[in-house]
Amino acid sequence: MTAPDGQAAAGRSQPGPAPLRVAVLGSGVVGTEVVRLLVTQAADLAARVGAPLELVGVAVRDLAxxxxxxxxxxxLTTDAAELVTRADVVVEVMGGIEPARSLLLSAIAHGAAVVTANKALLAQDGPTLYAAADAAQVDLYFEAAVAGAIPIVRPVRESLVGDRVLRVLGILNGTTNYVLDRMATEGLDLDAAVAEAQSLGYAEADPTADVEGYDAAAKAAILASLAFHTRVSIDDVDREGISSVTADDVAWAERTGYVIKLLAIAERQGDGIQVRVHPALVPVAHPLAGVRGAFNAVFVEAEAAGELMFYGRGAGGAPTASAVLGDVVSVARHRVLGGRGPVESSYAALPVLPASAARTRYQIRLDVTDRPGVLAQVATTLGDRGVSIEAIRQVPELPGAQGRDGVALLIITTHEASEEALAGTVAAIAELDSVRRVISVLRVEGA
Structure with a gap:
């Protein structure tokens, strides 16, 4: 007896959703970990997305x-241009500006969603990618471009979109944080600490991008763009690295209750925003002071939410791949279920103010002649230029100093002042006959 048509149809298995084709551009440390997660977690990822993810190619420079x-x-393929034309999702972890930019624009033009960890490209020419993705109605996600595994892009881009962000303050480069931490805990000088970071794989053979603050500046530009709904490029970021930080600076920071960190700061200043990266003294009681080793942390201050802190591993293959896969799942879900993620929000178009507009506190260390009236002379010079003193400390003898009779160390902490006012004040102080040398000027943040 033949079963009714309905029963026959019910007995047949229904075809599952078509796989989503994923292409990976780059097979370095991060790219390899992305592939590993796609392969080893295939079943879980399919369940989360609602369809299988099929890896269709990995673009590399050298097949051998x-x-x-x-x-x-x-x-493996060396033809990345062809690969991006046959994918639903393109993951870019190759880095650099070109050919990454051209490949991503081609992927978008062919209808692929894009996931990138390329902070340099986003900081230099993000608007081009945003505009292309918007025109093509596809997703552009980049959680891994800032702070590795730490989920900071999504909270600023989405969770806080109904709030008014006032300030973003963060340690965004694990290499420099490791270097400064070793200088503080072991008394190493900068070169020795950098060499140690290189031996552990935290720093590249050429550490310039980290040590001179370029890496942190790119990330600061991305976060500022998201936080303040304004296009900010890396060229808008006032940048100073840690190459001038000495072991003596680090030691005196500890003696005066601070820790030196390379900070990325984006904040509202009146009707504009100011974005900068520089070494700064952070009070030991501040949460950022306790961020050790190669870890990253971002401190966000919002009008309604108040103070929020995000902490975790900011680099490395597995942590960064975790952020990449989170984005892959999000964009893949949109392909399966419909809808899109957030698009660029630059409606505010706030002016990005110059470095001279930044306002903060400062600690100035001076090598002075130990004689009556020196304190008054320096204090008068500060006051004449509108820089107010919060605290002043004179140390008659430097620890371990030899042959320095009649010489003292003067440590001045100011109230908040503008960068412009401070620069003029320091120049005037250096001209005083009682001042032998301006040893260092460091900003104080987070107080």
């Missing part, structure tokens, strides 16, 4: 290079 066995050599 040694690879982790998790990367199937049959998927």
């Amino acid at each position: 290079a040694d690879r982790d066995p998790v990367v199937d050599r049959a998927l």
